[in-house]
Amino acid sequence: MERGDSCDTDLSLGLGLPTIIRQQQLNPPPPPLEPSLTLSLSEEIYGSTTTPKEARLSSPHSTISSFSTSNIKKEKLDVGGEETEVERGSASRAREREREREEEDEASAAARKKLRLTKEQSALLEDRFKEHSTLNPKQKQTLAKQLNLRARQIEVWFQNRRARTKLKQTEVDCEFLRRCCETLTEENRRLLKELQELKAIKFSTPPPPLFMQLPAATLMVCPSCERGTPSSSFLGRSLLL
DNA sequence: GCGGTCAAGCCGTGTC
DNA sequence: GACACGGCTTGACCGC
Numbered sequence: 001m002e003r004g005d006s007c008d009t010d011l012s013l014g015l016g017l018p019t020i021i022r023q024q025q026l027n028p029p030p031p032p033l034e035p036s037l038t039l040s041l042s043e044e045i046y047g048s049t050t051t052p053k054e055a056r057l058s059s060p061h062s063t064i065s066s067f068s069t070s071n072i073k074k075e076k077l078d079v080g081g082e083e084t085e086v087e088r089g090s091a092s093r094a095r096e097r098e099r100e101r102e103e104e105d106e107a108s109a110a111a112r113k114k115l116r117l118t119k120e121q122s123a124l125l126e127d128r129f130k131e132h133s134t135l136n137p138k139q140k141q142t143l144a145k146q147l148n149l150r151a152r153q154i155e156v157w158f159q160n161r162r163a164r165t166k167l168k169q170t171e172v173d174c175e176f177l178r179r180c181c182e183t184l185t186e187e188n189r190r191l192l193k194e195l196q197e198l199k200a201i202k203f204s205t206p207p208p209p210l211f212m213q214l215p216a217a218t219l220m221v222c223p224s225c226e227r228g229t230p231s232s233s234f235l236g237r238s239l240l241l
Numbered sequence: 242g243c244g245g246t247c248a249a250g251c252c253g254t255g256t257c
Numbered sequence: 258g259a260c261a262c263g264g265c266t267t268g269a270c271c272g273c
Contacts, residue, residue, distance in 0.1 A: 114248075114249040114250060114267080114268060114269085115249095115267095115268060115269085116249090116250075116251095116267080116268080117267090117268085134242085152269090153268080153269085155242095156268065156269060156270085157267095157268075157269095158242095159242070159243075159269095160267070160268070160269085162242080162243080163242095163243070163244070163245095164266095164267085166243090166244095
């Protein structure tokens with residue numbers, strides 16, 4: 001189990017959640033005016049196995065997932081593009097506007113909060129990845145619908161998954177090569193030592209005679225092919241030890 | 242689609 | 258126990 005998975009456990013519930021999300025958990029806001037894509041998994045898909053804690057875990061992110069960064073950027077641009085009340089010379093209204101703006105900043109900060117997929121979503125994605133590491137558009141759409149996510153999120157998840165699988169494999173290969181290198185280095189060391197020992201033996205004992213007086217008949221027979229080879233080269237080799 | 246990167250969130254550890 | 262900090266995981270984006 002990877003460390004990151006632990007975020008789906010009972011630990012750390014509510015930790016790190018921005019004030020606004022915690023407030024939402026305590027006092028659920030009225031229904032949003034805009035359509036909200038929710039991450040929480042319906043019982044139709046996963047039955048009633050989702051615990052209340054898991055539901056609470058997924059719910060803060062549910063609204064979040066409906067925002068893309070481009071939306072956030074757009075929000076910021078929209079806010080920044082407005083003429084301020086200070087410029088109009090109305091201090092009190094400017095202060096009020098400032099407060100509203102701060103609230104909007106908090107809201108967009110909450111929207112920036114990172115989506116964390118639920119255990120069930122991750123599990124299903126993993127299953128699909130095991131079957132196919134890439135998806136065609138239709139599979140992507142189906143999976144997105146099944147998980148209540150956007151197709152783009154599915155696409156990104158698969159891209160990241162492929163990249164990280166590849167990285168992991170590279171690390172495994174690297175480790176394998178490192179071990180091979182170690183083994184070969186050790187073998188090389190052993191062979192060099194053996195060679196030195198053999199050389200030591202060779203020079204410590206008197207060298208055998210270079211030439212042997214062989215009977216004349218054997219000079220004509222090649223020991224490997226057992227054919228008569230009266231050539232001078234064979235003769236020379238057969239005499240040389 | 243891939244590689245690189247950013248940033249949110251979680252966890253373990255050390256310090257007070 | 259609370260807090261700070263560093264490391265890690267992972268969703269998302271960008272440029273090619």
